[in-house]
Amino acid sequence: DIVMTQSPDSLAVSLGERATINCKSSQSVLYSSNNKNYLAWYQQKPGQPPNLLIYWASTRESGVPDRFSGSGSETDFTLTISSLQAEDVAVYYCQQYYSTPRTFGQGTKLEIK
Amino acid sequence: EVQLVESGGGLVQPGGSLRLSCEASGFTFSSYWMHWVRQAPGKGLVWVSRIKSDGSSTNYADSVKGRFTISRDNAKNTLYLQMSSLRAEDTAIYYCARPTLYHEILTGSYSDVWFDTWGQGTLVTVSS
Numbered sequence: 103d104i105v106m107t108q109s110p111d112s113l114a115v116s117l118g119e120r121a122t123i124n125c126k127s128s129q130s131v132l133y134s135s136n137n138k139n140y141l142a143w144y145q146q147k148p149g150q151p152p153n154l155l156i157y158w159a160s161t162r163e164s165g166v167p168d169r170f171s172g173s174g175s176e177t178d179f180t181l182t183i184s185s186l187q188a189e190d191v192a193v194y195y196c197q198q199y200y201s202t203p204r205t206f207g208q209g210t211k212l213e214i215k
Numbered sequence: 216e217v218q219l220v221e222s223g224g225g226l227v228q229p230g231g232s233l234r235l236s237c238e239a240s241g242f243t244f245s246s247y248w249m250h251w252v253r254q255a256p257g258k259g260l261v262w263v264s265r266i267k268s269d270g271s272s273t274n275y276a277d278s279v280k281g282r283f284t285i286s287r288d289n290a291k292n293t294l295y296l297q298m299s300s301l302r303a304e305d306t307a308i309y310y311c312a313r314p315t316l317y318h319e320i321l322t323g324s325y326s327d328v329w330f331d332t333w334g335q336g337t338l339v340t341v342s343s
Binding site: 136142144152195197204207 | 250260261274277315319320321327328329333334
């Protein structure tokens with residue numbers, strides 16, 4: 103199974119500042135035949151199901167604000183929120199869809215400082 | 216509007232059984248792989264199981280293999296999760312999730328990739 107490890111577990115950032123969340127996979131999730139990283143990011147607010155933010159490691163889902171961006175390749179990935187807004191308080195998860203079982207990171211709780 | 220609505224959760228004793236349902240609408244249910252993902256109270260997301268569009272292939276997490284059975288009725292646009300021999304550690308919100316279908320050019324097949332739609336979840340509590 104591919105193990106996904108996020109860091110940090112929690113993060114407090116001031117409004118308007120940058121937030122960075124890291125995700126590391128135990129093996130590469132880059133599919134060589136199409137050169138795509140099989141990695142997604144989700145946002146989950148309290149009492150709600152997860153919401154897709156990013157797929158293919160860096161492609162923003164339709165409707166997601168452009169302050170959210172994803173980067174990285176193979177085993178190391180980053181979710182960046184360029185200017186934190188109050189509505190971004192949530193738990194963020196990375197997930198690989200390279201292989202089954204699908205696996206998620208443990209989550210990073212993002213709060214306002 | 217694409218929608219998934221779970222039902223069937225509740226309180227069950229250890230060793231008991233429960234069947235969850237997920238009713239889909241707003242898309243061609245029979246074309247999609249479907250998944251179950253769970254989340255224990257205050258914990259992270261854990262993938263549970265998936266089933267191919269025609270029901271011909273299934274996969275399970277090791278933690279539920281042999282105890283849970285995923286199935287679907289495409290005529291009713293409904294996904295199921297039959298859970299038996301339930302344990303306290305199965306206590307969680309259970310979400311059904313629809314993945315996007317991605318056309319793999321080299322193989323010509325469709326893969327289930329990221330989860331673009333989630334239900335609101337149904338809570339299963341295993342306790343005496």
